[in-house]
Every structure is written in structure tokens, then in C-alpha cells.
Amino acid sequence: PNYNPADHVMFLMQKKESKASPYIREKWAERERRERKALVDRSVKLEKKTSQFLVSYSSKAGIMRQFQHLITREARNTVRDKKTLFTRFFLTIFLNLLYGMVFKGVGSRDDMQSRYGALLQLCVSAMFGCAQPAILTFPFERPVFIREYISGTYNLVPYFLSKAITEIPLAALQTLAGLMTSYFLMELKGRFVRLWMGMFLLGIVSSSVAVALGCATTNVKTAIEAVPLAFVPQMLFAGFFVPIASIPVYLRWSQWLCTLKYSINIMLLTEFTEDTPMVNALLERESVKRSDFWFYIAMLLVLFVAFRLLGMIALGLRSRSQY
Numbered sequence: 001p002n003y004n005p006a007d008h009v010m011f012l013m014q015k016k017e018s019k020a021s022p023y024i025r026e027k028w029a030e031r032e033r034r035e036r037k038a039l040v041d042r043s044v045k046l047e048k049k050t051s052q053f054l055v056s057y058s059s060k061a062g063i064m065r066q067f068q069h070l071i072t073r074e075a076r077n078t079v080r081d082k083k084t085l086f087t088r089f090f091l092t093i094f095l096n097l098l099y100g101m102v103f104k105g106v107g108s109r110d111d112m113q114s115r116y117g118a119l120l121q122l123c124v125s126a127m128f129g130c131a132q133p134a135i136l137t138f139p140f141e142r143p144v145f146i147r148e149y150i151s152g153t154y155n156l157v158p159y160f161l162s163k164a165i166t167e168i169p170l171a172a173l174q175t176l177a178g179l180m181t182s183y184f185l186m187e188l189k190g191r192f193v194r195l196w197m198g199m200f201l202l203g204i205v206s207s208s209v210a211v212a213l214g215c216a217t218t219n220v221k222t223a224i225e226a227v228p229l230a231f232v233p234q235m236l237f238a239g240f241f242v243p244i245a246s247i248p249v250y251l252r253w254s255q256w257l258c259t260l261k262y263s264i265n266i267m268l269l270t271e272f273t274e275d276t277p278m279v280n281a282l283l284e285r286e287s288v289k290r291s292d293f294w295f296y297i298a299m300l301l302v303l304f305v306a307f308r309l310l311g312m313i314a315l316g317l318r319s320r321s322q323y
Contacts (some may be wrong), residue, residue, distance in 0.1 A: 067156040070162035078166055084133070091176055092129050096178040099125065100185030107187035112272070112282055118186050119267040120240045122195075123202055123260055125178060127231060130171045130203035131210040135223050138214035138315065139161075146319045160312045163211070171203040190271035198270065201300040202263035206231070209259065210309035215315035234260040239286040244303075255287070259303055262296045269293050 078085070079231070103118040148154060172178075179196050180294055188195065217223040236242065237255040244255060255261045265288045272279045 017146045029159045030229070032038055036066075037161075043323065049270065051175060057275050063155065065156035067161055070154060070158050071231070074162050084300035087160055088129075088133060092125070093172050093181050095125055095129075096122070096181040097185075100182035103186045105175075105185075105187050107271075109190050112143055112278060115269070115271060116187075116240060116282070118182075118188070120235075122182060122199060123238075123263050123267060124235065126175050126203045126263075127201040127234075127260060128204040129174060130167075131227070131231065134167065134207040134226060135210035135214045135247040136220060138211060138311075139217060139220045139223050141183055142218075142315075142318070149319055156312050156316050160220040160308060164308060167207055168177075171207060173274060173319045174201050175199040175203045182305035188271060190267070190273070194270040198263045201257055201266075201297065205259040205300050205307065208311065212307045212314060215217060215311040215318060218318070231260075234258040237261050238264050243285045244287045245262075245285055256299075259300060262300050262303075266274060267294065 099121050103114065103121070106114045108117050109115075127163070143195060146157070149156070149159070176196055177200055179192070183192060183195070210227075212224045213226050217226060233254075237244070237247070237258045238260050239255075244252065248254075265286075268283065268286065268288050269290060273280065
């Protein structure tokens with residue numbers, strides 16, 4: 001359905017400049033003038049007979065009306081695609097059940113490295129689980145979007161807002177299902193709500209990164225190939241494989257652009273609340289400050305908005321090229 005031949009023909013006609021196709025445009029305009037004149041003539045005749053006939057012309061809907069219809073369509077498409085929803089939540093629950101069994105009871109032990117590994121695994125699961133569906137959406141829907149956008153059906157802002165508002169509840173439920181599956185098996189000590197908040201924020205920011213990649217590419221294959229470039233380096237700057245202090249200074253600044261780093265910092269401050277030399281040494285080694293808890297949350301929200309804006313700009317530019 002996303003590659004309807006009629007959509008392609010309409011797209012080509014809309015993209016043609018007036019110099020390239022004067023005949024089609026002139027004939028179409030002439031036909032519209034004749035139809036409009038005939039409609040006005042009929043309205044005048046009917047007005048003389050009934051004195052009640054009025055002629056009105058419709059214009060493009062406003063922003064709020066566009067947003068209303070777009071979010072309704074997105075919600076319906078999400079609910080109707082039951083197979084995708086089932087697969088998304090089934091994989092999340094299955095993988096987090098596996099992680100919970102592997103790290104079973106790690107929270108009740110004194111092995112901080114294992115607890116750190118469990119938190120990192122939860123974050124990586126949330127990151128890829130929320131990013132993968134989003135990165136596949138825009139390349140598939142791009143042909144339909146281009147036709148509707150160029151024809152003036154709606155603007156970029158309501159389109160992206162409807163997408164974001166539809167994805168946020170899904171990311172919240174997905175990360176909640178994942179954490180509920182593994183939290184009690186791992187016997188984590190941190191507050192459940194704060195751990196979920198760290199995973200949820202990482203999920204929506206990761207979906208924004210995926211949206212930006214999907215909007216900047218022309219097909220699904222290119223988008224999937226770009227995923228490792230955007231997400232794999234983040235695991236290097238999370239601090240688990242290599243301590244942040246061991247990373248060269250000229251690369252260390254990159255950690256502040258990594259969404260995974262902010263999320264793992266929130267998780268560490270939530271799980272390791274003990275004021276002991278070992279915990280303080282771990283936080284210092286990973287450049288985590290207790291006083292910056294709300295700063296990490298604010299940075300995730302800023303990155304969420306920033307990547308959405310980048311995706312919107314990229315899609316607007318891409319919509320001017322042929323598919």
C-alpha cells in the first residue's frame with residue numbers, strides 16, 4: 001500500500017515545474033475555471049429561484065484539526081497492527097526474563113560489577129527495543145507522507161507531534177513490562193519507579209534518534225545499516241567495559257552526547273544509594289555525581305526534543321527528492 005502507482009504518478013505531477021509541463025497545468029487550470037464558472041452560473045440560477053443557495057470553497061485545515069486527524073489515524077494504525085504489538089511486547093518480556101534469570105539475585109550480593117552489568121543490560125534492552133520499531137516506520141511510510149505533505153494535506157509539525165505522542169505511551173508500557181519482568185528476579189535494591197523512569201526516558205530518546213536516522217535515509221536497508229553507528233559507540237562510553245577515567249581526554253567529551261550514559265547514571269544513583277567507600281569509588285570512576293540526578297533527566301528530555309527536530313528537518317528536506 002505504501003507504493004501505490006497512483007501515488008507515484010501524483011508525486012511526479014506535483015514535482016514537475018511549470019516550464020516542464022505547461023500543457024498539463026494549463027489544461028487543468030482551464031478545466032477548473034470552466035467548472036467553477038458553471039458552478040457559479042448554476043448557483044445564480046438557483047439563487048433566483050430559492051434565494052437560499054450559497055457557494056463556499058473549502059481551504060486547508062488548521063494545525064489543530066490536522067493534529068486531531070493525524071493522532072487519530074496513528075492510534076488506529078497502532079491498535080489495528082496487533083501482530084506487531086504482540087511481537088514487540090513478547091520479545092521485550094522474553095529478553096528481560098532471560099536477563100533476570102542470568103542476573104538472578106544479583107541485587108542481594110555484594111558484587112557491584114554484576115549489579116552494574118545488570119543495570120547496563122536493562123538499559124541496552126530498552127534502548128534497542130524502543131529504537132528498532134521507530135527506525136523501520138519512517139522509511140516505509142515516506143512515500144505516502146511525501147504525497148500528502150506536498151499536496152498540503154498537513155504540515156510537518158502536527159505530523160511529528162502525532163507520531164511522538166503515539167510512541168510515548170508505547171515506550172512507557174514496553175519499558176514497564178520489561179522492568180517488571182526482571183526487577184524481582186534480579187532482586188534490585190533501587191526504587192522501582194526511578195529505575196523505570198531511567199529506562200523510559202532512554203526509550204523515548206532512543207526512538208527519537210531512530211526517527212532522525214529513518215528520516216535522513218531513503219530506504220529501510222540504509223536506515224538499519226546506520227543503527228550501529230548511532231547506538232553501538234554509546235556502550236563504549238557507558239563506563240562498563242572501559243572506565244570513563246581511562247578513556248582519552250580528547251574522546252571523553254563524547255559521553256555527554258550519549259543517551260545511554262545519562263540513563264545509566266540515573267540507574268546507578270538509584271541502585272547504589274549506600275554511602276560506602278566502594279560505592280563512592282564506583283561513582284567517581286564513572287564520573288557520576290549524586291547532585292546531578294535531575295541534570296541527567298533534563299539532558300535526556302533536551303536530547304529527545306533535539307533529535308525530533310533534527311528528524312523533522314531531515315524529513316522536510318528529503319520530501320523534496322524523488323523516492
